[in-house]
Amino acid sequence: MRKHVGFLLGTVAGACLTLLVASPQGAHLFAVANAAAHSDNSNTYSQLNLFGEVFEKVKTDYVEKPEDSKLVEGAINGMISSLDPHSRYMNEKGWAEMQETTHGEFGGLGIEVTMEDGFVKVVAPIDDTPASRAGIMSGDVITSIDDDQIQGMTLDQAVNKMKGAPNSSIRLKIIRKDADKPIEVSITREIIRVRPVKYHVEGSDIGYIRISSFNEQTTEGLRKAIGDIQKQVPQDKLTGYVVDLRNNPGGLLDQAVSVTSTLMQRGEVVSTRGRNPEETQRFTAHGGDMTKGKPLVVLINGGSASASEIVAGALHDHKRATLIGTRSFGKGSVQTIIPLGTGNGALALTTARYFTPSGHSIQALGIKPDIEVLQDVPDEFKTRSEIKGEASMRGHLAAEGAEQTGSQSYVPPDEKNDKALAAAFNQLRGVTVNADAKNADTKAAQKRPVPN
Numbered sequence: 001m002r003k004h005v006g007f008l009l010g011t012v013a014g015a016c017l018t019l020l021v022a023s024p025q026g027a028h029l030f031a032v033a034n035a036a037a038h039s040d041n042s043n044t045y046s047q048l049n050l051f052g053e054v055f056e057k058v059k060t061d062y063v064e065k066p067e068d069s070k071l072v073e074g075a076i077n078g079m080i081s082s083l084d085p086h087s088r089y090m091n092e093k094g095w096a097e098m099q100e101t102t103h104g105e106f107g108g109l110g111i112e113v114t115m116e117d118g119f120v121k122v123v124a125p126i127d128d129t130p131a132s133r134a135g136i137m138s139g140d141v142i143t144s145i146d147d148d149q150i151q152g153m154t155l156d157q158a159v160n161k162m163k164g165a166p167n168s169s170i171r172l173k174i175i176r177k178d179a180d181k182p183i184e185v186s187i188t189r190e191i192i193r194v195r196p197v198k199y200h201v202e203g204s205d206i207g208y209i210r211i212s213s214f215n216e217q218t219t220e221g222l223r224k225a226i227g228d229i230q231k232q233v234p235q236d237k238l239t240g241y242v243v244d245l246r247n248n249p250g251g252l253l254d255q256a257v258s259v260t261s262t263l264m265q266r267g268e269v270v271s272t273r274g275r276n277p278e279e280t281q282r283f284t285a286h287g288g289d290m291t292k293g294k295p296l297v298v299l300i301n302g303g304s305a306s307a308s309e310i311v312a313g314a315l316h317d318h319k320r321a322t323l324i325g326t327r328s329f330g331k332g333s334v335q336t337i338i339p340l341g342t343g344n345g346a347l348a349l350t351t352a353r354y355f356t357p358s359g360h361s362i363q364a365l366g367i368k369p370d371i372e373v374l375q376d377v378p379d380e381f382k383t384r385s386e387i388k389g390e391a392s393m394r395g396h397l398a399a400e401g402a403e404q405t406g407s408q409s410y411v412p413p414d415e416k417n418d419k420a421l422a423a424a425f426n427q428l429r430g431v432t433v434n435a436d437a438k439n440a441d442t443k444a445a446q447k448r449p450v451p452n
Contacts, residue, residue, distance in 0.1 A: 051075070077154050084350050085114065085393040086335050091345040094156045097163075098346075108163045109170070110192045111136055112249045115155040116393065119143055119175075123387070124247040124303045124409075126194060127212050134187045136174070138247060138303050138387055138409045143182065144173040164189050177383040196251075197221030201232050205239040206428055208421075211259070214251020214307040219258040226262070226290050240295035240428040242421070243311075246325060246411050250306030253283070260311050261285040263296060264320045267357060270310045272334050274352035285314075296321035297424040300369060302387035302407030305329035309367050313356035316367070322427055323369040325420045327407040330390035332363030333397050353397065364391040364399035366407065371427070373420040377410050385410035 055075070058066060076089045090098055100106055110129020113120045120142040125132040143150055145161045153161075162170060166189055174183045196218040199209045207229035211218060230238070243263070250256075260269045264285055271282045298312050298321045309328045315321035334352035339345075353363050360367075366389060377385040390396055391403040412418045426432070 080347065080349070081154070082395075084333070084395050084397060085116075086331075086333060086348070087350045088155065088348050089345065090156060090348065092343050093160070093345075095339070095346040097159075106192050107166060108189055108192055109136075109187055110190075113142070113155075113159075114393070115158075116141070118151040120150055120155070120158050123249050123305070126192065127198070127210075128195070129192055130187045130190050134185050136172075136185065136187075137176075137381065139177070139385075141175045142172050143175055146171050166191050179383065195221070197225050199225035199229060201229055202242070202425060205233060205237055206425055207233070207238065207241045208244065209241060210244040211308075212248055214248075214255040214259070216252065216255070218251060218255045219262060222259055222262055223290060235292065238294055240297070241291055242297050242299065242424045242428070243321070244299045244421070245304045245308040245312060246299050246301040246420075247303030247409060248305070248308040249303065249329075250308060250331070253307065253310075256307040256310045257283045257285070258287065260314045261287040262290045263311075263315060264318055265289045265293075267314070267318045269314045270354050270356065272352040272354045274334075279352060295428055297427050298323050299420055299424055300325045300328045300367060301411070301420075302326055302329060302389060302409035304367075305331040305390075309362050310354065310356075313360065313362065313367050316370070317357040317360070322371070323367065324371045324373055324424050324427065325369050326372060326374065326409075327368050327389075327404060328362070328366040329387065329407070330362055330364050330366035330399075330404065332361055332365070332390070350397070361400045363397055364389075364403045365401060366390070366404055371423060373423045374408055375410050375412060375419055376417065377408075381410055 055071060058071060059068070073089070073091060080087050080089045097106070109131040110126040111131040112123045112126070114123055115121070122136055122138055122140040122142065124138050125136045142158075145158065148161065150158050162172075164170065169186055169188050172185045172187065174185060176183060194213055194215055194217075196213045196215055197209065197211055199207065202208045207226070209222065209225050209229075211222065226241075229241075257269050265288060266285050269283045269285055271280060273280050296315060298315055300308065300312050300323055304312065304325075305328065309331065312321075312323055312328065316323050332354055333350050334354055335348045336351040338347045338349060340347060353361055355361055356367075375385075385408055386406050387409045388405050389407055391399065391405040411420075415421055
């Protein structure tokens with residue numbers, strides 16, 4: 001059984017899913033047991049009879065003869081999409097593409113998206129892709145593709161239209177908040193090879209590691225980054241590490257767990273809780289701390305979702321890292337991927353919530369940083385510098401507490417203008433965090449000892 005978290009659907013796909021994969025046999029047994037348990041529910045059968053009647057009427061009386069497979073797929077999509085923003089049905093092609101992207105290579109534009117109010121909304125562009133180079137930003141709403149209106153399409157249909165052969169071009173119409181008129185962007189498709197980890201030595205004493213997604217190469221990339229940094233800087237000269245998870249929409253659960261294991265010695269990473277108590281699962285760190293206990297600062301913002309929140313939450317709850325930035329996205333539900341048999345695709349169904357080691361639910365709340373630092377946002381980016389987060393998504397699971405919406409997601413392209421990054425370096429070096437940093441208890445945060 002393969003388990004995934006905060007799934008990154010490549011070029012353009014439903015971002016911020018938390019996925020667990022089940023077998024088709026298990027799905028069949030569940031369906032049989034469920035049907036038996038509700039055999040006396042006459043209302044259920046009455047509703048199913050209604051569906052059958054409508055199906056037959058459409059088949060026989062619609063102005064043009066419809067394809068049965070399209071009718072069934074449309075009915076499934078309607079049923080699943082009515083549940084919550086993250087449950088969805090994938091046909092055979094969509095299921096194959098979803099599996100392909102977990103390997104870290106796929107074709108297209110290089111953006112993670114979700115569906116909101118009938119349109120495709122950008123969660124985050126992937127670093128060094130056609131989308132990021134074209135200026136696509138978090139919060140952009142895509143309304144049409146090559147003059148075809150998106151409204152009325154499913155997310156998978158929109159995804160498929162945005163994919164295509166390398167070197168082919170595509171035109172997107174984008175709406176940005178408070179913009180005078182829609183913006184048209186022309187982008188040339190490429191093969192997207194996601195490099196999930198980038199790193200360098202800052203000054204001569206700090207290792208900076210940027211993790212942009214959690215695919216099958218992430219832990220290997222992190223280990224290489226730490227190893228190379230330790231070769232460049234003697235252990236007694238190494239002050240610590242900054243792990244940048246900003247605008248990271250998620251990825252594979254096993255990678256989230258192994259990344260955390262690489263950064264702390266032991267302890268629970270995350271737990272998932274479903275409808276029934278016996279469905280609770282706990283995932284723990286294993287393998288040892290490759291950083292050898294050096295201090296850590298983790299950067300998060302409004303675009304840090306799902307797997308990113310799991311890693312940040314675990315390191316924070318175990319007092320292994322200080323969190324700096326802005327509140328995270330707040331995606332704290334688990335989707336189980338149920339393959340439906342050869343040729344039938346798969347179902348991503350919300351089955352549980354996940355919790356940090358301290359028992360904190362992230363759903364529609366996000367993770368609050370220890371030190372909040374707001375960036376100086378240029379005027380041209382101010383209307384799209386914030387992400388509303390999970391709590392703003394229609395049909396989302398309710399939070400266990402007062403829901404939190406809205407968090408800054410802007411990251412300056414030039415490091416010298418990056419206030420959160422500067423605060424992280426200062427924190428590691430024992431320098432008082434910039435006075436412009438906003439925090440509910442700024443003085444306490446500035447005096448907090450560096451964790452080790």
